[in-house]
Each structure stands twice: as structure tokens, then as C-alpha cells.
Amino acid sequence: MTDPIASQGTPHPTPAEIRRTALYLTLHQVPEGKVVSYGQLAAMAGLGRAARWVGRTLSQLPDGTTLPWHRVVAAGGIIRLPAGTVSGDEQRARLRAEGVTVSNNRIDMQRHGWRPIEHSG
Template sequence: MSEPYAHAAESPEARRTALFTVLGQVPPGKVVTYGQLAELAGLGRAARWVGRVLGQLPADSRLPWHRVVGAGGRLSLAASTPSGDEQRARLRAEGVEVSNNRVGIARHGWRPMEHSG
């Protein structure tokens, strides 16, 4: 498979579609950073935009938003908040170790090229 998302169209809807398509491919037990997700979706250095879009997802979204973390594996959703607690619970349920508000990128980071053919 060549790079299907390397040139995301410029409309906001096309950008969101590219983002959601890549996010939907992150497997259970793996995490991706906001910046990596933006890059894989062909959106360049749009990590903050990714965070804003994910923050606007409806509560019943089936996208694995909980698998997106900050640079270096830092969890950006505060502990002891409903969304932060949910993210930590979902990650732990998938076998992702959370320690000191971080996940180990070396162990749990998603590397899509390793999983494709």
C-alpha cells in the first residue's frame, strides 16, 4: 500500500476524514502521538489541530481517541477528570502500562510500517 494519506485535501472535512481514517487503524495496545497522527494523515505539523478535533468528538464516538498521547508518551488528559480517567482505564484494559502520567512509547508506540506487509 503506498501512502494513501500523504496529500490530504485542503478542505476541513477532508482533513478530518484523513485524520479519522488513520486513527481508526491504530490497533489495541498501541498508542500514537498527536504529531505522529498528523504526519501519518498527511497533515504535516498539525499536532495541536489534531488535539482540538479529537476534543470535539461526540461522547459516543467509536474512534480510539484514547490511544492518542502527547510527545514522549505523556498523557495530556488530566488524571481525576472524567475523560482522563476513561483514557487511562481504556489503555490499561488494552494492556498498555501507564506510569507517572506516561506510557512507554518504545513498547507501546504504533509503527504502522512494521504492521503492513
């Protein structure tokens, strides 16, 4: 399966492709064991207050994507994908495998939230 970032290489990208590429490049930077909210990811990607657009776009990623979609949660650290669904269970399992504590469909953003300034070299 091709990576969504690599597939954005058209000679004259459309505004939609530019937005998706900004989103994907920003998401790719979220380190293992950290999470961001949809709104935070939109803002960091230069997309303003496009939290819902981010959620919709991530829901359309192809199977087998290398992007760490599981590191994106709702405001307040809430996991919106329902437990008992394939994607919801996969998100929880991936986060736990990275050392993220999930309790009552919630993640402690103080502990696991990504603040890029603290992680820059």
C-alpha cells in the same frame, strides 16, 4: 450516535471535512494496545505538523464515538488529560484494558508506540 467518519459523506466535502476524514481514517487504523502521538498521527494522516489541530479536533468528538481517541498521547508518551477528570480517567482505563502500561502519566513509546510498517500485513 453516528460515527464521525460516516458523517463526512457530503457530495462536495470542504477542505476542513477532508482533513477531518483523513485524521479519522488514520486514527481508526491504530491497533489495540498501541498508541501514537498527536504529531505522529498528523503526519501519518498527511496533515504535516498539525499536532495541536489534531488535539483540538479529537477534543470535539461526540460522546459515544467509535474512534479510538484514547490511543493518542502527547510527544514522549505523556498523557495530557488530567487524572481525576472523566476523560482523563477514561483514557487511562481504556489503555490499561488494552494492556498498555501507564506509569506517572507516561507510556513507554518504545514498547507501546505504533509503528505502522511493523504492523502491516
